[in-house]
Every structure is written in structure tokens, then in C-alpha cells.
Amino acid sequence: MAEVAAAAGVSPTTVSHALSGKRHVAEATRERILRTVAELDYRPNLVARGLRKQETQTIALIVPDIANPYYPASARALNDGLSSAGYLTLIGNTDGDPGLEAALLRDMVARGIDGIAMHSLSTAPAKARQIVGPSVPLVMAGSDDGSQSADLIATDDAAGIGEAVRHLAASGIRDVGFISGPEGQTPGVFRLTSYRAATQALGLHIDPSWIVNTTYTRDGGFAAATRVLSAPTRPQAVLCANDLIAIGVLDAARAIGLRVPEDLAVVGFDDIETAALVSPRLTTVVNSSAMVGARFADLLLRRIEHGPGAPFEQVVLPTSLVLRESA
Amino acid sequence: MAEVAAAAGVSPTTVSHALSGKRHVAEATRERILRTVAELDYRPNLVARGLRKQETQTIALIVPDIANPYYPASARALNDGLSSAGYLTLIGNTDGDPGLEAALLRDMVARGIDGIAMHSLSTAPAKARQIVGPSVPLVMAGSDDGSQSADLIATDDAAGIGEAVRHLAASGIRDVGFISGPEGQTPGVFRLTSYRAATQALGLHIDPSWIVNTTYTRDGGFAAATRVLSAPTRPQAVLCANDLIAIGVLDAARAIGLRVPEDLAVVGFDDIETAALVSPRLTTVVNSSAMVGARFADLLLRRIEHGPGAPFEQVVLPTSLVLRESA
């Protein structure tokens, strides 16, 4: 920048203002500066600008695993919602590990990011807020501890799962199992709770062996289903905490020789693209990842604009059951 | 940092060294400093460190679209290969637009990233190098202009496509079409070339109407296939520039009432997870996205270590045909 200033015969201050437009610069000087900038191919150093302005035009996206098909759509929508404001996305994978979630939150703050969007599996908002400090814009999805310490995006799990259970009951199914994520991890726990409530509301009996924890993966679903389905009293249907698990259940049903949905009805959660592609096509609860990403962007932008003082917002995304072939 | 220094009764320099370990600090002082750091919950400002050291521990990943199922695995593998060295990934989506590709390259450099990994659709290595300057570590995949201006990751398209064409010919198929990506975009052009070479080697005739350009999406594949398959002289098989296109072709075949593979054989490219899940399961050329990400990390690390002087490397990833149900 000093070079540009020298070449254009002005002070660095003026170059800065000519580029930022933050104060008026005489038309002639401005043109001269812009020409010099082009000639010298000068590009502002954003690290220096970030240090000085205490804002980096970067927002952090913390996810369990970007390779899990649920998250990329969220990442893309977040990016698109923020790119017009000049933000770029810095990404971190946690695999749901509480230690990594915490470490990544700290690291992101140390990097001076302007906001954090987090799909949390193990860290509650209060804990996350404690780690990042009071002034960092923080929006979390999939986790609500009632602490009012971050902007929140929730999914109406109860509605979707209630709809699913009623749909099954309407087809005469009374024995419904649930395959959740790792013990204690959100959002599985919420969905499990919704399942308990929904079955109880219909007066359905639940055998404890029908409820099982596993990882949020296809392999996890396969392993869990293999256990549940080979028990003497297997359920007629299983609800799954996400679609990946449900696809694993489909695998297991095929391996065991169970027809879906005749012998076993399967319902997923999320409606990732693949859900409509597997065979049989998966009946699932729609929980749009792209919608979450878009809301991340909205809330972050609003929080950045209004500062830490404004009351925290909570948006709850609707869910709906999409009927396909598996149930 | 000044606060910590004051509280611990030492100079900032000593605090810096106590934390970085770059020079010896007396055990007692070090312990005192570390305690103070913990008490004050001090966290180094990485933006300031970045400005001073001219390195940000950040690498850029530029992809056409992170929501396209091919790229997340690459992103994850890149991240994993780099995270132990303390790097985080800054992501950019270009949609293959040359202008965006260029703009993103510039922006990343301005942000002082320590290296760039790019899945390029429209920008050749020479052009990218010109934009980022001579000293920025740059690894590109899917694009080679023979200019020796960046580290390169290539896929052995010819081998995989040759294998596919021979497999089709062995089943008695002689009329093979090719659905590519947008005109002129890599990697479609390379694959199209490989297809021409492979069919010619077997003496197969190609009708010009069997070769068509479209976007690298399921919808693109559907639209293109609808055109190709409704022509009077439709091919017996189509090769596709990627799996998403192939899945769209499957959709189109179903819509038209063509049985796959009996009436139409379909071969994809990439072997994304979904390829094995669709019905019929997709026969495709394996081109591991995770492998690309891992190589990105390797090459970037090596380049960062050795500096811009070392000769550019080029790794070519093997491909292989995986036989499933669609061909």
C-alpha cells in the first residue's frame, strides 16, 4: 500500500480511503490511485485489515463430518447466504467428539472469526457460549438446553415423528422400535424422546430391546438393526434418528431376508438426497439441511448487525413425513 | 499478552517464547507464565500472529460446489491430512464459473492462506498460477495444461474409460454414446477424449448425436439423456462424465420406458457413495474423491515445506471399472 501511495504521490491514508470509500477523495486523485493500484496489481492484505478492524470477514462452520451427506447442503446454503456480504466459511469437523468441539470453538475464536455456525452433537449452548465468550455471534443447530445463550435453530422433531408413528399405526403396526445415535448425543436424544411421547400417546407398548444406540452412519444402522431384528420379539417397524442409519437398516433387513415394508417398515429422518434413491425408496421425516444453512446465515447476519445485546432468537423448522416405499 | 506478561512479571517476549517453545525459558518462569495464562484464560490472537509470521495456518479449498456429493469426501480427507499440522480449511464454491474461480483465487491469496487446493472446472493451471503469483503453494485437480505451473493431481481417465468401453463391447454393444459436462469444462473434456480414443481403438462407429454436453448434475443428465434417447438412432449404451449425470440418465431411461441394462447400458464416473445405492446399482469408473483430498494434503504439505523452488509434482490416480447392475 505504501508503494501505491508513493507511486500515486499521496499518503497511505488516502489510498485506504480511495479504496474503502470511507471518506471523500477528489475525483482526480481517486482515479490516479485506482490506476496505480491496477498497474501495480496491488491487493490489500486482509490479514492486516483483519487485525486492525478486528473483523475477518470469515465465519466458522463446525459440523460433525462434512462427508456425512446431511451437512454439505447446509454448508452450501450458509456460504451462499453470506457470500454476498463478503464472508467466507472456515470449516471444522468434530466427529461429535466433545473435546474436539470445544477445541474447535476455541481455535475459531482465536482466529478472529466474525461468527460461528455449529451443528452440535455433544456441546450444549451454555457450554459453547462459555468457551467462545459473550461477544461472539454464535448460532447452534440441533441442541437446546434452555439456557438462552445462543441463537438457536431447532427442528420440530415431535411433529415429524408423531406423524410417522401415526402413519405406522394407521397401517396396523403396533410394535415400533427406535434406533438412535450415540447415547446422550443430540439430536438423537430429542428424537428418541419424541418417539417415546408419540408411542405413548397412541398407547403402544415398547419393548426395551427395540431401542438401541449406534453411530449416525450406515454401518451403525446395519449393526444396530442386526441386533434388534434378530431378537425373538422383533418390532414391526423401526424409526431411525437419521437417514444414514435407516439405509443401514435396509441393508440389514435384506441380509436377514426381511421384506421392507411388508415384514419391516423403516422410517428415516432428514430426507437427504439419497433417501429417494435407495431401494426401496425411503419414507422419512423431512428436515431440510439447506434450510438450516440458510437460517444460519440469516441469524448470523442479524446478530453481527445488532451486536451481542439483542435477545437471542430461536427458530424452529417444521418437519413433515414424506411417504415413499419403505413404510 | 501484555496482561499476561505484566501479571507474571516478565516481558511479552518471554510469554511468547514460553508458549511457542522457540527459545528456552527457565522452568520456574515458564510454569508461572503457563499458570497465569490459564488463570486469565488468555488465548493468542492468531490474526496478529498471522500478520507477523506471514502464515495463517489456513489452506483454501476451491470446489465447484461442496453440495455436489463428489467433493465432501475430498474436503474431509484434505482436512484430516492437514489438521495434525494445525491447518484449517477455508472453503469456496465456484459453480465452475471462470470469473468466480479467478475471484476466489485472488481473495484467498489476499487472505494470506498458506496454500490452495483447487478442483478446477474452467481455470487452467497456468492461469491460476498467474493469478496467485509465483510463491503460493497451489495444487490443482482435474486440469492439466502441460504448463508446469502447479502441483497436479490427474486421474487416469483413459484407463477407466477404456476398460468401460471394452466391457460394453464384450457384451456385444457397439453403439456407445457419451454425455459430458459443460462444453470445454474439465474434467469432461478429458473423459470425452478418452471415450473417442477408446471407441476408435475398437473400431466402433460414433454417431454425433450420441455425444452431448450438459451440466454435471442429475437434472443435467436427465435432460441430456432425454434428448439422446428419443433420437431415432439411439445408442445401446451411454458413458457419463460423472455419476450424477448417470443417475439422471437412469431417471430418463425409466421415464422413457427403457430397461437398464437390457435396453440401455449406463456407465458412470467417480463412484460416489450413491452410485451403489441407486436402482439399478450403477456400474461406474472409480475415481476416489477421498484419495484426491489426501493427495492434496500431501502435496500441499510438501510444497509448503520445500518452498516454491522445488519442481512441480504430478500424481496420477489410477481408475478402475466397478461392475454393478447398470452395465
Place this chain on the structure above:
DNA sequence: TTGAAAGCGCTAACAG
């Protein structure tokens, strides 16, 4: 309409 000077928070000579 423009400039001088200070400073964001750190690290690396240089010096002792």
C-alpha cells in the same frame, strides 16, 4: 480535501 501518527497483537532480531 489530505496527511501524520498511533496502534491492532503478535514474533524476531538484537542485545545483554
Place this chain on the structure above:
DNA sequence: CTGTTAGCGCTTTCAA
């Protein structure tokens, strides 16, 4: 074994 000083490249008072 430790401290002083300078400076990374910007933006923003303050002053003219």
C-alpha cells in the same frame, strides 16, 4: 536466561 525494539500492513483518530 531475559528484555528492548521494531515492524508485519492496514485503518482511524486527530489535525490541518
